[in-house]
Amino acid sequence: MDDRAIGIFDSGMGGLTAVRELIRRLPGEDVVYFGDTGRVPYGGRGRETIIKYARQDVAFLRTFDLKVIVIACGTVSTTALEALSQENPLPVIGVVEPAAQAAVRATRTGRVGLVGTRATIASGAYERTLRRLMPQVQVTANACPLFVPLVENGRYQVGDPLVELVVEEYMAPFKAAQVDTLVLGCTHYPLLWDAISAYLGPQVTLISSGAACVDTVARLLEERDMKSGRTQGGRRRYFASDSAQDFDALASIFLGEDIQGQAQQIAIENY
Amino acid sequence: MDDRAIGIFDSGMGGLTAVRELIRRLPGEDVVYFGDTGRVPYGGRGRETIIKYARQDVAFLRTFDLKVIVIACGTVSTTALEALSQENPLPVIGVVEPAAQAAVRATRTGRVGLVGTRATIASGAYERTLRRLMPQVQVTANACPLFVPLVENGRYQVGDPLVELVVEEYMAPFKAAQVDTLVLGCTHYPLLWDAISAYLGPQVTLISSGAACVDTVARLLEERDMKSGRTQGGRRRYFASDSAQDFDALASIFLGEDIQGQAQQIAIENY
Numbered sequence: 001m002d003d004r005a006i007g008i009f010d011s012g013m014g015g016l017t018a019v020r021e022l023i024r025r026l027p028g029e030d031v032v033y034f035g036d037t038g039r040v041p042y043g044g045r046g047r048e049t050i051i052k053y054a055r056q057d058v059a060f061l062r063t064f065d066l067k068v069i070v071i072a073c074g075t076v077s078t079t080a081l082e083a084l085s086q087e088n089p090l091p092v093i094g095v096v097e098p099a100a101q102a103a104v105r106a107t108r109t110g111r112v113g114l115v116g117t118r119a120t121i122a123s124g125a126y127e128r129t130l131r132r133l134m135p136q137v138q139v140t141a142n143a144c145p146l147f148v149p150l151v152e153n154g155r156y157q158v159g160d161p162l163v164e165l166v167v168e169e170y171m172a173p174f175k176a177a178q179v180d181t182l183v184l185g186c187t188h189y190p191l192l193w194d195a196i197s198a199y200l201g202p203q204v205t206l207i208s209s210g211a212a213c214v215d216t217v218a219r220l221l222e223e224r225d226m227k228s229g230r231t232q233g234g235r236r237r238y239f240a241s242d243s244a245q246d247f248d249a250l251a252s253i254f255l256g257e258d259i260q261g262q263a264q265q266i267a268i269e270n271y
Numbered sequence: 272m273d274d275r276a277i278g279i280f281d282s283g284m285g286g287l288t289a290v291r292e293l294i295r296r297l298p299g300e301d302v303v304y305f306g307d308t309g310r311v312p313y314g315g316r317g318r319e320t321i322i323k324y325a326r327q328d329v330a331f332l333r334t335f336d337l338k339v340i341v342i343a344c345g346t347v348s349t350t351a352l353e354a355l356s357q358e359n360p361l362p363v364i365g366v367v368e369p370a371a372q373a374a375v376r377a378t379r380t381g382r383v384g385l386v387g388t389r390a391t392i393a394s395g396a397y398e399r400t401l402r403r404l405m406p407q408v409q410v411t412a413n414a415c416p417l418f419v420p421l422v423e424n425g426r427y428q429v430g431d432p433l434v435e436l437v438v439e440e441y442m443a444p445f446k447a448a449q450v451d452t453l454v455l456g457c458t459h460y461p462l463l464w465d466a467i468s469a470y471l472g473p474q475v476t477l478i479s480s481g482a483a484c485v486d487t488v489a490r491l492l493e494e495r496d497m498k499s500g501r502t503q504g505g506r507r508r509y510f511a512s513d514s515a516q517d518f519d520a521l522a523s524i525f526l527g528e529d530i531q532g533q534a535q536q537i538a539i540e541n542y
Contacts, residue, residue, distance in 0.1 A: 148420075
């Protein structure tokens with residue numbers, strides 16, 4: 001039994017889709033979330049910059065007493081997980097391995113698609129992991145750099161012509177490749193679930209990288225007897241590097257619940 | 272005569288459209304450019320964050336011996352110009368006053384449109400300046416938060432269905448309001464010039480805020496006898512807060528010339 005909190009961070013708001021899943025699956029756990037809204041998005045930035053920012057994010061989270069750190073960000077997971085794991089004396093869980101495992105379990109044909117930010121796709125981390133788990137896998141990958149700005153501007157609904165045009169453009173290669181499983185390798189993308197699913201059809205299984213990594217966290221806590229003694233009522237604390245009001249206002253989209261007045265702003269460059 | 276450099280900065284690459292105009296108009300001047308590519312975009316961030324970032328940008332530029340500082344960024348100009356002007360003992364030129372003056376000179380009907388980032392439109396700075404210069408002006412304003420991600424992803428060509436859909440959505444209010452002049456209040460937007468102009472038609476005059484502010488700089492240097500002694504061959508130095516290679520690669524889009532290998536990366540959070 002371990003009542004310490006789970007630390008979770010993302011470049012911005014997207015990681016809240018993983019927090020939502022964490023709250024649903026493990027409602028008794030305390031959660032500390034940091035969203036780097038003052039420096040979002042990470043996906044188009046250089047490798048060294050992403051690693052530097054991720055180190056500061058973890059340094060801030062570790063001012064709390066944590067039992068595990070979750071990287072709820074595809075870009076950081078593919079770019080900085082190794083460095084962060086080596087530098088920190090507690091488990092650091094990214095989204096790549098869990099999502100790749102879920103994809104390998106789901107695929108029947110071995111044709112797996114992958115979407116993510118430019119940095120995530122360029123890293124090749126998902127492909128390497130998929131290939132290690134399933135050597136005969138055929139991976140089709142496509143960076144979708146406009147998905148994050150669309151979602152962050154509230155544009156993700158089915159029926160929005162702009163959303164449908166962008167989804168069609170980015171998803172056409174997966175239809176052509178006849179994938180039967182698509183990994184959403186960025187925690188913003190689950191908001192586009194319905195639009196993507198409507199285009200690809202019900203025969204394609206979508207894998208949410210955030211939900212997959214929450215599975216892994218739940219298993220880890222179970223195996224190591226590190227679950228909280230509570231089964232309900234975990235405390236959630238939210239921090240952001242830009243305006244807390246703006247965070248509160250947008251959070252409900254990603255989290256599916258209102259956190260009005262709960263977020264606090266911190267100066268991440270001091271960590 | 273004054274051979275010190277002109278310092279110019281932007282949240283990212285967009286300010287290079289103003290540098291391009293500066294080089295064309297004042298080819299003998301030395302220019303130091305800083306693009307905050309590690310923290311771009313500023314346009315959706317909170318006011319305090321924008322002011323903090325802008326102060327660091329200016330602090331870095333002032334490590335050079337400068338005669339004037341140009342804020343080639345609509346968001347910073349509308350949010351932080353007053354603070355930056357008060358804190359620095361050299362002229363600080365933003366884009367708002369110059370672009371508003373150009374719009375007032377251009378309009379025949381007094382119906383002026385304004386586009387910019389969310390922060391720029393929310394600040395009301397352009398409207399206040401337009402109204403001071405022309406009390407009877409009718410201003411129609413619309414934030415275009417997807418223009419910057421489109422441009423930064425190389426999506427600005429006429430004929431690109433995505434570009435045309437977004438342009439149509441954002442420009443429809445200006446067609447309805449029958450503006451005869453439209454201020455492009457963000458230095459990224461001149462890349463969308465042809466697409467915007469194709470939609471609005473030739474009867475609408477477009478005002479580039481970056482080009483307008485270069486007019487003001489040229490006049491200031493002339494009036495105060497602060498022009499360089501050279502009429503050609505000014506030295507240009509480029510700095511960015513993210514990867515210099517990425518800056519070099521994208522710069523040619525905005526600048527219209529190749530600067531391969533010239534940019535240097537600096538750690539802006541240390542200023």
